[in-house]
Amino acid sequence: MSDILALRPRAEALGQALPPLMASAEHLAATVILGEHGRRRAGMGDEFWQYRPAHEGDTARMIDWRRSARSDAHFVREREWQAAQTVVLWVDASRSMSFTGDRSRESKADRARLVALAVAVLLLRAGERVGLSGEAAPPRSGRQQILRLADALADEAAADYGRPETTGLVAHGRMVFLSDFLGDMAGIEAAMARAAERGVRGALLQVLDPAEEAFPFDGRTIFESMGGSIRHETLRAGDLRARYLERLAQRKDHLATLARASGWHYHCHHTGQAALPALLWLYRALERVG
Structure with a gap:
């Protein structure tokens, strides 16, 4: 719990580097x-x-x-038109997000939580209603909501890979998915379809570790999911590199295509980079949605 709450000052410091974000408003008549x-x-x-x-x-x-x-x-x-937009965040809390290819580098989960909280700081400062999907932290306005979000982000899932949760969507609102998106694509497609049915638009931020992007493995290697449900041993890991990189590229292209078809935006962020570029991208992506 203390580790999650420690993210708050870092998220706020990151948010202070940008002007307050005003989420684009579309079809506000239903939820003004x-x-x-x-x-x-x-x-x-x-x-x-x-x-x-x-x-x-x-x-x-x-x-x-x-x-x-x-x-x-x-x-x-x-x-002036004064209407608060509702923005719902889904931050993948599955086991796969706890991966890091280097002990000196933060995990995908820590980076996703940090960026999510920074975005929430900007949105709440602009007067928006922000919440997490599900029932742990429904959308609210005000600075106290940051504490509620940080507390809810402490929860972890038992599954190896995340499946986007769309409970709590507000018609014609906005949503952000933060995940490595390495699980079953059917779950992502279904969540996007449900969002589209309610006129919800937003952004997909894929968070990957540099090791997952470069596949720096060779020789005898044991690949195992963070939860232990998937395991594969090979004596020639280097022979898998080309096929792995091809499949990863195909997945990224699928996510980008899915986002475009739904009026969303997609971006891939690496934990080897600073967090600010991811926040800048989300700032501009949500500004363009509408």
């Missing part, structure tokens, strides 16, 4: 909730945005007579 920030578009809210010339159909009540008195035209006072 008044938030704490503006959308820079006309709509509901209390904050003044701009004056615009009155159009045919505008009622007399909409006219700002004080501003209009300073010119020969009538003007309408517009307010």
Whole structure:
């Protein structure tokens, strides 16, 4: 538990390197909730945005007579659209995410949790509602939600490989999957299909260890899943490299194609890199969704 809570200051420090993220809003009519920030578009809210010339159909009540008195035209006072977007995160907690190819390098799970918390800091700072899929930390706003998310991220799954959880999706909201995506693709496809049915869009962030990307194995090698359910021994691991890299490339292409078809964005991040590039990518990806 202490290790997970220790991620919070690191996540907040990472989040401070970026301006607050405002998740794109699409089809908000079904899930509009008044938030704490503006959308820079006309709509509901209390904050003044701009004056615009009155159009045919505008009622007399909409006219700002004080501003209009300073010119020969009538003007309408517009307010900003203030609607909080709901963003749900799924962070893979399966055994495979605990892998690291070097003891001096953090595991895939630690990196995924760090980036997830940093994204949550940005979203919550912007007034969004953020939560985790499932029932452990439903979407809420406010800084206290960071503690709830950190506590929920302490849970680990017994399965070798993760299967995206879509419980708690909000229609026309946003979602982020953070995983190595090395398990059964059928589970990922099913989750994406459920999200599409509810008009949910978002991002897939694949987190891999450099060893999984380069396959630096040769000679006699025993490959075993982190949970021990899969085991393979070979005397010539080097002979598997070409086939492994081909299958990994095919999986990445499948994920990218699946994301494009669903209006999502896909990116692969390595734990050998700094965490900031992954956060920057998520910032831009969620900004483009819509």
